[in-house]
Amino acid sequence: DVKVTQSSRYLVKRTGEKVFLECVQDMDHENMFWYRQDPGLGLRLIYFSYDVKMKEKGDIPEGYSVSREKKERFSLILESASTNQTSMYLCASSLNRGQGSYGYTFGSGTRLTVV
């Protein structure tokens, strides 16, 4: 019954590496989001997308980019990983309209450690 799937649960990358985090949803949702979650800081929005090939910056986009080539897939890219990007990354999706389109559906998260 998995609806938002994040490709990796745990990742360890080296400083300077280019990192790809993948997210796929099977609910035909228009909107997709990338958050990072850190102790004491809560959820912080990195980027979101409301349609294929569309993207909007969130609150903390620096050091990140995104790609949405297909409706079901939203990728987060760390251009050159740094230790301050060690965090839990959460993907989410939501509908624009329709019955039962309440809130966001989240994936299980990717715990990224940059060494």
Add this chain to the structure above:
Amino acid sequence: QKEVEQDPGPLSVPEGAIVSLNCTYSNSAFQYFMWYRQYSRKGPELLMYTYSSGNKEDGRFTAQVDKSSKYISLFIRDSQPSDSATYLCAMSVGMYSGGGADGLTFGKGTHLIIQP
């Protein structure tokens, strides 16, 4: 002033107790209110959803909204160790939660521990 305030806890209570979790907010335009539950090392899952003021009950859980006070609560009756998790409140202006101004605003979460 932050838009949504939530005590981070931890809140530790004995099994069987009634738990009260709360959020305050500043934006009077918020109309849709949600509670998410997040287990350790997992993503948040939607627990309760309410519109405007009033109460909503689902099993052992009751969500309460007081728009005049800009205050929302989640009550858990007969609390169980399996209820131990972080609870995040979230709210939005519109029903359909897109991004930007239409998006959800989250509290930072309260860490709840139910002692067996």
